[in-house]
Amino acid sequence: MITYPFLDKKATIGVTAPSSGVEPELHDLVKQSCSRLEEKGFRVVCGDTVWTQNKAKSSPAMKRAQEFNAMMQDDGIDVIIPPWGGELLIEALDKLDFASLKNKWVMGYSDTSLLLLAITLKTGIATAHGTNLIDLRGEYSDETTAVWQRVLSTEVGASITQYSSVKYQKKWQHDHPSPCVFHLTESTIWKSVSRDSVKAKGRLLGGCIDIIRHLIGTPYGDVKNFRKNYLNNEPIIWYLENCELKTTDLRRSLVQMQLAGWFDGCTCVMFGRS
Secondary structure: OOEOOOOOOOOEEEEOOOOOOOOHHHHHHHHHHHHHHHHOOOEEEEOHHHHOOEOOEOOOHHHHHHHHHHHHHOOOOOEEOOOOOOOOHHHHHHHOOHHHOOOOEEEEOOOHHHHHHHHHHHHOEOOEEOOOHHHHOOOOOOHHHHOHHHHHOOOOOOOOOOOOOOEEOOOOOOOOOOOOOOOOOEEOOOOOOOOOOOOOOOEEEEEEHHHHHHHOOOOOOOHHHHHHHHHOOOOEEEEEEOOOOOHHHHHHHHHHHHHOOOOOOEEEEEEOOO
């Protein structure tokens, strides 16, 4: 069975950077985010890795893993939200202590999705593909971003309905800050291959396909074992975002997922940005 963590209203948020840290000139973004969360009643604890960045990563892989392991095992920390994604989280993967992970939420996207998928596949603990810490620094959050707290606070056995965004951001405009962080200028449009309406049921797995495809063939990407031990072979809905892959590379990655058996028992595939 899947294990679902629960987020209390006055939870302590641990901030660590298993992928990229934050350069000194952008430290104010982290401080703004922490202040916003503290205004909402949370307590925020930042690790050392958050404040450094060198050669496309916050710090050496062992330091990143040790800090993440410590926060996951710390009973005083209830949820972990990295500052943002990055590129080299995979370096720390084999140094994480999956056997000792406690039942708490880990939330993020982009490179963090590698960590989220690995945790869920290895342990059966649900993870949250959602906002990064930096995205919570605004005066207010758009409806899609703001729902993270309600989702993570849903009781086991209860349900919550999520809705698609009305608009999305085409590109970052850091030189023109927005009160809600994102510049929501483009209309969200849903399309299906068949052009018909689609109804599907299943367990959600996924993330940034550029990143999670690297779990194929490793001990951290055993989808078959996950389906057997945690899903009782319930169907899977894959959600995939394509950050940088060109069309042919995306195609190769999807075929590789198929050959690895990742689409066995799949009832639907959803694509986000591409």
